[in-house]
Amino acid sequence: MSKSFVTKKIIKNLIVIVIGLQITACSDKQKSQAEIILEQMTLEEKIGQVIQADIGSVTPEEVQKYNLGSILNGGNSAPGGGKTAEWQEWVSLADAMWLASTDISDGGLGIPAIWGTDAVHGHNNLQSATIFPHNIGLGATRDTVLLEKIGAVTAHEVRATGLDWVFAPTVAVARDYRWGRTYESYSENPQLVSDLGAALILGLQGKPGTENYLGDKKIIATAKHFVGDGGTQYGIDKGDTIVTEQELRNIHAFPYKQAFQNDVQSVMASFSSVNGTKMHENKPYLTDLLRDEMNFNGFVVGDWNGHAEIPGCTATNCPDAFLAGVDMYMAPESWKGIYESLKSQVESGDVPMARLDEAVLRVLQAKVTAGIFEAGLPSQRPETKQESLGIAEHRALAREAVRKSLVLLKNNNQALPIKPKANVMVVGAVAKSMKHQTGGWTLSWQGNDNANDEFKTGETIYSGLEAAITQTGGTISWSPDGSYEQRPDAAIVVFGEDPYAEFHGDRMDLIYEFEGDPNLNILKQLKADGVPVVAIFISGRPLWVNSHINLSDAFVAAWLPGTEAGGIADVIVASADGSPQFDFVGKLPFSWPVEETGQLVRKNDGSAFQFGYGLNYADDVQLAALPVSDVLQKPEKVFSGQILAKGKAVEPLEFYLGDLTNSNTPAPMLNLKSLGGSLTSSGTDYQAQEDSRKLSWVNDNLANASARLARPFNITQMPNYDLLALSMTLKLSKAGDDEFIIGMICGEACIGSLAISSVLTDLPQDKWQEVKIPLSCFVSKGLDPTKVEVPLFMQAKQGWELSVHNAELVSSDELTSCPQ
Known part of the structure; x- marks a missing residue:
């Protein structure tokens, strides 16, 4: 036994003995272990317990010095600083953090820190996990027994790396599929969300009151995000849920009741707002509703710097969130600033000591309940085993989940199952792509940069099909584009959404593809050739795919199946005798959009694919052609270059206001304001009453106004591209001290922007003027003109007041120089 191990063991034993003696010596037998510990804590130890730091921004030495109560690994942080890490690196860092937090060499109590991780569909940060x-x-399975088993496996595999806590399940009731987190919701139906979320919690934590509850193979669970995150207006991430009090309780708060009955130990506050108030500052909900009415007894953790989005707060200073009911700040890289500011606020009395004690006690009680004090060094815990990751039993359960999640929308002429000895062509790069089938929150936050060889377990959709088809005497080939030399008996076309997570996954409509787009072209060609087509659609939400469904003989919604995609082949490929191996049992957890505009969110009036729809092999249904509108055109067919007219966005653009609180507040009308109140919009007069929009920046926070397209637009296709300029009719009323920025956006980290303060201040004040800026100026600053998503955004701080009548891209023979 090494000297290092002996030292660690002694430290662990010391802390258990010390706390044990303190408890025994207490004369008040009615006090809980958590209360006894709280009485002996210093102010600094208390402050540390209510702060959570990201492993990429804190060292074990800092965890010890600041007595931090928790750490987390964010979606893009793994031990060692890379995207992924080996099992031993996870365990070694868990050991280091445990030893640091339990160190009592400074005379402190050495309260162990807990490590939280986003294990939202298995231990999804690990390459070898299930x-x-x-x-x-999982919502399509409607199987609570399955969900409990999945929770148990997830807990087991997270425990295998020495961690204590998962930020799951999400019990949002998604009501607008344009939301980039729709796939994190089990259903649009509150009861189904409630049942499945409660089952997963039982699997993660065990059943309250039993020996199994939070035992060696169990883990602290989190119900998130309280409350209303699935109901934001237009499905905008971090947006505003505009509802009546009754709707909030009956829909969005409903699933939490069962979660609390199963004694979930933590709740995560939502980034979003309810009726204009950020949830992180919403005491009526975080305290009155959550605690007093719903009787939640665990602790509330904030979301990633969610406190910083409260008006008047910063990432390092926000008593408002704590006073509202957030018990633990999730302050990934801002933790030190929050520590100092909260300590100062408690010392000054701005934050009452009673509120701090309340929050600390809740965190301590969860740690006591979960056995964290007795758990010991992570590497020495009985369930910390590398061989528990991705084992055959766990993978088999995941494969079962895939089979049960598949929803059959169409099976005309009994195209499925695939018959024995068939010559099958599989079409599409998605069929061989692990990142597409696993989606966001897998290995990395967005999940869009994962290569197949980064996954150490699982199989692609194609691999599963290959095994199943060849076992029945058939032959299989793969074609990326649907071309072939020998006509196949059937084509399985696999296509769908690219991976995404929140924010980046938000959409402005539900139209998957337009006429002329790649997958539609493939389906049209196969249809023309008379090849029977089975479509496997990979997506994180229902999308408008009427044209694709019409061109397919069978259509399967496969969602985001995870690593064990062989479960798809189990259902769609027949056994050797021609009978189905497994039947379709999945039912739609969300109504499917079939209206011609693709804008449908929910519809239960007899439309083709309502909530609960799903065929099986016994159904003899010949689906009629779905409506397809000829008005659905690509942006380049619609966008003429006109951006604003009479102060409003011109179709197909939409106008938004943004600030620190939310960057995407829709502003179709003139008289609105950004969610945090940093930017106000109002109607003003140019040639007629309220035919223009006045924008006023009212505080020291950056805020922006923008006009956005649903999809990237190639400006180089416009006539006279080389002569194009952004022309605006505007009026400056007030100038601020900071720069006024104007620009165009072409995607993440793709922007061309210019500081035009001097241009504006040189204009006659309070007089309407035309301003032209050559498009080449934005290109020279980094704009990619072939994929413009935002052809106009304006950003400033306090003091600027600008009115805009119109904005458009025009051809100009008199191009001016670029603003300096």
């Missing part, structure tokens, strides 16, 4: 279907697919 990755289950995302929640939307």
